[in-house]
Amino acid sequence: xxxxxxxxxxxxxxxxxxxxxxxxAVVAATAxxxxxxxxxxxxxxxxxxxxxxxxxxxxxxxxAESRVRVPxxxxxxxxxxxxxxLQPPAAPPSQAPQASPPPAPAPAPAPAPQPQPQPQTSGGS
Amino acid sequence: MTAxxxxxxxxxxxxxxxxxxxxxxxxxxxxxxxxxLDAACSxxxxxxxxxxxxxxxxxxxxxxxxxxxAIATALRAAAxxxxxVDPTVGNALVVLGYDRDFSLVRRxxxxxxxxxxxxxxxxxxxxxxxxxxxxxxxxxxxGATAKALGADRAAARAAQAAxxxxxxxxxxxxxxTAGPAPAGGWLVxxxxxxxxxxxxxxxxxxxxxxxxxxxxxxxxxxxxGVHHIVDPRSGLPAVSPWRTVSVCAATCVxxxxxxxxxxxxxxxxxxxxxxxxLPARLVGNDGLTAVxxxxxxELEAA
Numbered sequence: 001x002x003x004x005x006x007x008x009x010x011x012x013x014x015x016x017x018x019x020x021x022x023x024x025a026v027v028a029a030t031a032x033x034x035x036x037x038x039x040x041x042x043x044x045x046x047x048x049x050x051x052x053x054x055x056x057x058x059x060x061x062x063x064a065e066s067r068v069r070v071p072x073x074x075x076x077x078x079x080x081x082x083x084x085x086l087q088p089p090a091a092p093p094s095q096a097p098q099a100s101p102p103p104a105p106a107p108a109p110a111p112a113p114q115p116q117p118q119p120q121t122s123g124g125s
Numbered sequence: 126m127t128a129x130x131x132x133x134x135x136x137x138x139x140x141x142x143x144x145x146x147x148x149x150x151x152x153x154x155x156x157x158x159x160x161x162l163d164a165a166c167s168x169x170x171x172x173x174x175x176x177x178x179x180x181x182x183x184x185x186x187x188x189x190x191x192x193x194x195a196i197a198t199a200l201r202a203a204a205x206x207x208x209x210v211d212p213t214v215g216n217a218l219v220v221l222g223y224d225r226d227f228s229l230v231r232r233x234x235x236x237x238x239x240x241x242x243x244x245x246x247x248x249x250x251x252x253x254x255x256x257x258x259x260x261x262x263x264x265x266x267x268g269a270t271a272k273a274l275g276a277d278r279a280a281a282r283a284a285q286a287a288x289x290x291x292x293x294x295x296x297x298x299x300x301x302t303a304g305p306a307p308a309g310g311w312l313v314x315x316x317x318x319x320x321x322x323x324x325x326x327x328x329x330x331x332x333x334x335x336x337x338x339x340x341x342x343x344x345x346x347x348x349x350g351v352h353h354i355v356d357p358r359s360g361l362p363a364v365s366p367w368r369t370v371s372v373c374a375a376t377c378v379x380x381x382x383x384x385x386x387x388x389x390x391x392x393x394x395x396x397x398x399x400x401x402x403l404p405a406r407l408v409g410n411d412g413l414t415a416v417x418x419x420x421x422x423e424l425e426a427a
Contacts (some may be wrong), residue, residue: 095330117141
């Protein structure tokens, strides 16, 4: 068997160490970037104030707050039931036929005519 | 065809049925309906539910289904007429002197005093909870719609009690029909006063279904220019170029809403009726007539 060079393990250890550092750097950079994007996103959408101290109301209204103000409750009219529009009749009224004069006396007895029903009166009351 | 007439609600009631055998049952049904209407909606009975509601103005009050329906109908009328037919005119009528059954109202000259009408939008009605709140100081008057609603309900109830028969109910000139009409339709004479004889000026028409109502400033008067149709905008009796308006509609309630609104609308009435497709006959203070939406032209002078 030939000799293994003494420098080989050392190079390998250094390579592993570099890879480990690189991995940590990538993980840290990713976490930092994610945090930064979260903050940007939180500020970009309506409904979030910049201040985190909720207990202390701001002394003045900022421009951002005026944009994100939630409108008050809408006026709700009272329920008045079914407001179906006025409905015309299925058919308009017709002029009633004029009462015809009584027939001339016939030589032969004819059947008595059906009496015309009395109209109902619609007027002011 | 047979009929019966009697007095109720301070006016005359007639029921006509196409089948003579159905008359007793139909009459009983109409009498029961009108008794319930009077107990719920009368402004002249101390024990009516409406009077108790008015006495508790400012409170939310649970009411019967009958009164709830009558108030909802009145508010619908107000909504559809932009407040021209408004149930909150009660105070105005009282101040004008119409504070008791009309047969007992004091006649003669009296100063016209206007009362600001509160407006129907201030009435709160909860259909689910069956409750109503009338604002403090407001008196509800359902006179513009309750009688017509009663006619519609009475006709339907009578037709139910007399299956197969056609029924016409005439409640002081507010006419409602139900069931099959007789051959040629129901004969109705429109005129200024529902108590007028058949030879009084007017027009006779036939209707096949639905309702027909007439509003007039020539009746229920108790002073010079004082009558029962109040213009909510002024709180005073309506001043109109029309003295009588008759309207035909799918129901007596709709006909009555329109005839009352037309009187108050005055010059705008014809356009409004045409816009709503409602056949109507309008009689001016000079006796000349106008018609809208396929109401038949007269063959005789008014």
